[in-house]
Amino acid sequence: MRPEEEQSQCGVPVNLDASPGCEFCRQSGGEVPWRDEKCRVVLVADPDYHGFCRVIWNAHVKEMTDLARDEQQHCMRVVLSVEQVLRRVLKPHKINLASFGNMTPHLHWHVIPRFEYDAHFPQTIWGDRQRSAPPAAPAETGLQLRELLATMLARNYP
C-alpha cells in the first residue's frame, strides 16, 4: 500500500509538521481503530504479541516534554485508555508501557499485554527470546478488542 493511500484510509492527515523520511509521518503504522486530531491508536501486526498497540502522536515531535502540558495529559490518557481496554479484553498478566524513539524519533508509545507464557516473559519484548510464541488468539478476541478500543476512546474523547 502506498503512503498516500494509507493517509486517505486513516481519515486524517498523519503528516502534520511532517519530517521527511519519518516512518510515522508517512504511514499510519497499522490498523487504526481510533484517532483524533492529536494522536492515533494503532493495532500492531506482531505475530508474537496479539493486542500490541501503539499510540502515535500525529505531529513530528521527539519527546513528551516537547508537548504542552495539556497535550502530555491527553497523550497519557489515551495510552491509559488503551491499557484499560487491553486489561479488560485480554486479562494479561502485566501491561508494559514504553516510549523510546531511538530509531524513529517521532513520539509514540508501546502498550503491550504480557503473559507469563509469551515469547519473552519476564524479559522485555526487546530482550532475549525465552520460548516460542503462544498460539494466535481467536478471531473474536481481536474483534472485541477493535470494537472496545473504538467505542471506549470515542466515548472518552468524542
Place this chain on the structure above:
Amino acid sequence: MRPEEEQSQCGVPVNLDASPGCEFCRQSGGEVPWRDEKCRVVLVADPDYHGFCRVIWNAHVKEMTDLARDEQQHCMRVVLSVEQVLRRVLKPHKINLASFGNMTPHLHWHVIPRFEYDAHFPQTIWGDRQRSAPPAAPAETGLQLRELLATMLARNYP
C-alpha cells in the same frame, strides 16, 4: 545496608500497602533526591547509564490503571519533570521512558537519558549490547543533576 535503615534514610515509609518480598516495598531502590507521600525519584547506580532515574510509586500497586485519575497525572508529571531535568543537565540524544514490572510488579518508571555512543544505542538498554560503555560523567555533572532534581521537584510539588 539493611532495609529498615534504608527506610529511615529515605525519610518516609516506603512500605505503605507493602507486599511481602517486594524489592520496592522493602528498599528505597537507590539514592533518593526527592520524594513525597505518593512516589519517589531514585538515581540508579548503573555504570553504563549515568543519569538513569526511576520514579517509584510508594504503595504496592501493579498497573497505572490501578491508580486514581489524579494519581496517574501526578505520577506522569513527576516522570516528565525528571525527563525535563535530564534533558537540561545532560542534553541526551533521546529520552527513553518505560514501565514494565514483569519481574517486580510494583509500579515504577524508568527514565533513561540515551546517547548515540552509549552501550546499547539505538537498541533499548534491554536489547543487545552494541559497544563498551562511555567514560563516566564528571562528578560535577552528577552533583548538578542531584541538585536540579531536588530543587525543580520541590518547586513543582512542595
